[in-house]
Amino acid sequence: MTGISKEFPGVRALDNVDFRMFPGEVHALMGENGAGKSTLIKVLTGVYGIDAGTVVLQDRQVNFHAPLQAQQAGVSTVYQEVNLCANLSVAENIFLGRQPRKLGRIQWSAMNKRAAELLQRLELSIDVTRQLSTYSLAVQQMVAIARAIDIDAKVLILDEPTSSLDAGEVAQLFRVIRQLKSDGVAVLFVTHFLDQVYEISDRITVLRNGRLVGEYRTADLPQLELVSLMIGKEMAALEQLDEQPKRQVAALESGQPFIEARGLGRKGVVTPFDMTIHPGEVVGLAGLLGSGRTETARLFFGADRADQGQTLVNGAPVAIRGPMTAMSKAIAFCSENRRTEGLIGELTVRENIVLALQATRGWARPLSRRRQDELVDKYVKALQIRPANPEMQVRNLSGGNQQKVLLARWLITEPRLLILDEPTRGIDVGAKAEIQKLVVELSDGGMAVLFISAELEEVLRLSHKIAVLRDRRIVAELVNDDTVDADRIMSAIASAGRADENLEVTA
C-alpha cells in the first residue's frame, strides 16, 4: 500500500500512508485511538474505498470495492468482535455460504470432515457438529480464524484478537499465528497490549493522527521508544497554559484526604489499588488505551461496583453502591462517552445541565424554572457554551460545547471530587485550553479532581500526582515534580511489563 489517503467529512483519517506486508511475517500496526488503524484495515479489506494511493497485492494492483472482493483476492479478516453465528454448528460456521454441495444438497459428512481437518491444522480437536455457542470465546476466535484461512488466505488481518482471551488462550492463538507464518501467510496484528506485540511481531508500523510515523523492525525498536512514537509530543507546542507555580504536594497532602481507596478493585477489570485524593489536588491517570484508566475511575463513582476493598470519604468508610451514593457524597463523573453515557441528545441544553441536580432532589422537588434559568445562564456564560441558547437540543451542539454542557451539569451540583474522563478528547484546541484552565481554577478553589487523558502532556500539565496504569493495574504513582516528564511516565509504562511483579513503584 503506498500513499494511501482517506478523507471523511471534516477529518483526514489517513494522510499519505505507506504500508507493506511480507509473506511469512507478522506485522503489528500500532497507534493510539483515532490514529487511523481501523481505517487502514478497512481500506485494505475493501470496506472503504480510497481517495488516493494504490494497493498492490503480489505485484498486481488491486482496488477493492467490497469486502467480498478482498476475500476472493486472499485478504481475510478476523474482527475484534467474533462475527459468527452462535446458533450454528462449528462446521456450518466455517463453511457458511460455501458449503460443499452435490446436486444442490449439502454434503454434511464431507463438510464436517473438512472442518475437523482444518481445525486440526490449528491444533484444535473439537466436535465440529456442536453449536458454536457451547465453546469458549477463545475457541470461537479459532473458528473465525479457521474460516478466514480456509478462504486460501495470503493476508490474514487480526484486529484486536486477544482482547477477550486469557493468557493461556493467547498462547494458543500465538502458536497458530506462528504456524501460519511458517506457511507463508502475511499476518497483520492489531492490539493494545505491548507485550504481545514484542512476543509475536517481526515488524511494527506506527500511525499517529492518520499519518505514518514509521516502519521499524521489532528487534530494533525498544518499548520505550514505541510508546513515545505512538503518543507523540506535538501537543505541547499547541497550547501553552501559563506554567503554574506547582503547589506543594506535601502541603496539600498534610490534611485529611477527601477520598481514599483501600485495595479497591473489581475482578477481571481493575486490579486492587490504593489511592488518595486530597481537596485541591489533581490526580492524573496515565496509561495507554485499554490500560484500565476509565475502569478505575468508574469504581470511585459507583458506575461499576467494586467487589474488593473499600472507599473512605472524609475518613469514613462509604459503600458506594451506585451513582446515587457517590453523588450524595459530592462526587461527580464526566464520562468519556459523551453521547452514550453522558448527554441525553434529545433534551435541551438547559435540561441536560439541570439533570443531575434535579436527580439528587428527586422528582417531587422540581427546581423552579427561574432557578433553572439562573443556573443555566450562569454556566452557559462562564463556560462560554456556544450557541448560547439553552433551549437548543444538545445533540446539535459541537463536541466541545457538548463537553462543556456535561461539565456544567456536574459543576452545578457543587461536587467536592470531580472525575473527568477524557474531557478534551475530540474537541478543538480552543475548547481544550478552556477546559484545562477550568480544571486549574477548580482545584485552586479546593475541589479534588481525578483527571484522565490519553495525552500525557495534558496529564503532566494539570496533575499534582500521577498514577500510571498498565494492563489494568496501577504500576506507579509519581509526585509530579520537576523530575517527572513524559519520558519518565513512558519508562514506567514500558518497564512495568519487563520487570512485572518486582516493580511496584510507589514514589
Added chain:
Amino acid sequence: MSERVKAVVGNRLFWPVLALVLLLVSNLFFSRDFFSLEVRDGHLYGSIIDILRNGAPLILVATGMTVVIATGGIDLSVGAIVAIVGGLACYHISTQPDQNSLSGVITAVLMGIGLALVLGLWNGILVAGIGIQPIIATLILMVAGRGLAQMITDDQIITIRSPNYKFIGAGHLFTVPFAILVALLVVLLAVLLTRRTALGMLLESVGGNAEASRLAGIRARRITIMVYVFCGLCAGIAGLMISADVSSADGTRAGLWIELDAILAVVIGGTSLLGGRFSIAGTVLGALIIQTLTTTILTIGVPSDATLLFKALVVTIVCLLQSPQFRAKFIRRRRPPVPPPATPAETPKVEVPA
C-alpha cells in the same frame, strides 16, 4: 412562508390538530347539525359530546400508555386490566343484597382501583425489577389477565342493576357527561404530575438514554415502576367506566384491542415509540382522532364490512402526514425533476442580458 406560519406548521401538534379538524369538518357534509349542541333535561347532547364521552376510556388508557412509552417501554396489558377491573367491580356489586347501595358501589370502585394499581405494579416489577423486555413482560398479563377476567366473571356476562354504578359511565354532572370529567381530571393530573414536577424531564431522560440517566444519578428503576402503576391505574378507571356504561362486565370482550388503539393514539400524538420526548396533549388529540373516525364511519355510512379497512386507510394517511421524513420525501419527489434540466437552460439566459 412567513416566520409565523412556519412556527405554526413546525409545532408538533400541528398535524394531529389539522387531521382532527379535517375529520370533524368532513362530517358536516353528511350531517348538517354535526356541531350543534343542545341541553335536554339538564344534560348536554350533541355529536361532539358523544365523541368525547365515547372516547373517554381511550383517552384514559392512552394517557397512561404515553408515559410508559416515554420511558421506552410499552404496556400491552391495558385491555386485560380493563376487563379484570370491570369484572371485579361488577362481580362485587352483583353479590350485594342491594346492588344500588352507595357503600357497595364505593367498595367496588376502590377494589377495582386497588387491583389496577397492583396489576400495574406487577408490570413495573417485571420490567424494571427483573428486567424483562416491556413487550414480553406486559404480554404475560395481556394473555393471563384475560383468563383472570374470565375467571372472575365465571366466563359469563355479569349484568347488574345499579344506577349509582352506572353513573360513572353514563351519568351527568353539571350537565356534562361524568365520564368526560373523569378523563379530563386524569389528563390534567398527568399533565400536572409530569410538567409541574420534574417527573416529565426525568421520564424523557430515562427514555432518551437510560445509561446516561443512570450515570446522572436518576433512579430509573423507581420511575419506571411508577409509570407502569400509573398506566395500570388509568386502565383500571377506564375499565370501571366501560363496564358502568353498559351495566355489565364481559371478561372476553371488554377492552379488547384497546391497547392497540391506545398505542396508535400515542403515535398519532407525536410521541416516538423509542421513548424520550412525549406529549400528553398530542395523545389526547390522537385518541380523539380515532374516536372521531369511528363516529364518522357511522355518520357517512361506510358499509360495516368495510369499516376496518376504511379506518386503517385514514390512520395510515394521518401517520404518514405526521412523519417529517415522509413529508420531506414527498415534497422532494415532486420537485427534483426540475433542477437538472434547469441548469443548462439557464446558462444561455444569463448570457443574453449580460
